[in-house]
Amino acid sequence: MASLKELRARINSVKSTKKITSAMKMVAAAKLSRAERRSKEAQPYAAAMQRVLVSLKRSLGERPGLPPLLAGTGKQDVHLIIPMSSDRGLAGGFNGNINRATRNLVNRLLGEGKTVKIFPVGFKALVYWRHEAPKLIVGSEITDFRLGDVNIQSADHIASYIESMLANKQFDVCTVVYNHFKNVMTQVPTELQLVPLNLAVTEENDTKQKSFTAPVSGDQADYIFEPEEDVLLQRLLPQNLRTQIFSAMLETNAGEQGARMTAMDSATRNAGKAIDKLSLYYNRTRQANITNELTEVISGANAA
């Protein structure tokens, strides 16, 4: 049986853990509302961008000589995978899920005999891959792999790197693995193919996100393009790449706070339960000790 002193120490330690987790929960909740708002505010831009791209694509049709950002390099051999995690842990399964999803994807690709390069965004993804497969990591010359404060500049930084790699034919397919922010409780690891641009997904999103923008009159209008389609496309594709990366980063940011809030909430509750259990045990032990002492005193007195 643990001594009373030991029990008291345990109870105090769990109590201070509970204080920390509940404080972290509050902080995450505050950050979450901001992150969620930012993610929402960025949506109209992404939606309009997709609408424009879809109508451009429709007007252009299938033809050779499309830019590589849209059409790819024509091969499928080298895959650039971008796992997006948070910089810090203590967020439940948030980062573990991403790393597992990436691991599965990478294993599948390697099994098919493809070459895989990994460009982690977020410190937790870096740490995982530095341990798992340090040779696959690329991009250490331009970034410290942190998610940091999500802003359009950091998305631009990543996008420029992807573009330069594509220009040098260093990969054929680029996929981001990020946590799609479904709601505060649920984040779903999602694979999003950036290069070549997957317009099937784009069109699906387009119909899904229509509610964010004004109704399109007659569904698809016949647009006049100025300048002509190819030139527009050349300008829009890089912008679209940035927008997609940016929105994935925003969702990761919001998801991290959501996951942390949920994790810390259950940690706080568990700590509360542990305290109750320990206190009960403590009191029982204390009473047992008193009873013991009494018995000793009484039996001592009787013997005398």
Added chain:
Amino acid sequence: MSIRLEIISPEAVILSKQVEMAVLPASEGDIAAMEGHAPMIFLLRGGIISLYEGDKVTDSFFVEGGFAEMQETQCTVLANNIRKLSELSAEEGYKRLTELEQSFKEAANGNDVEKQRDLVDEIQCAQLIIDVVDASKHKV
């Protein structure tokens, strides 16, 4: 007669309101967005977006590029970097101009025609910042 003008940056919706007319700096000349305009998608150059009620300019923004989508009753501007005119400063314009001219020279030495063409756009944009600030000073 009015058209819904939405100005959206990658980070937020900057403006969304009914206006009679808005003049947008398209890449090949200014375009006025009014109700009933033919559907159109166009690039923007660096320039000023002016909102009109009647003959009066009610509001104006400085945009550094982006693109716009026009429909009969709605015009959506996707702007990369957008500010109120009052937020511009001449120093910023001059600083940018010197930097850009430097890289233009480098591009000229390297015979990088495409880069040069992009830089010309940016130089015009920087010059415009300076002009706009100058003009507003004279008015005051």
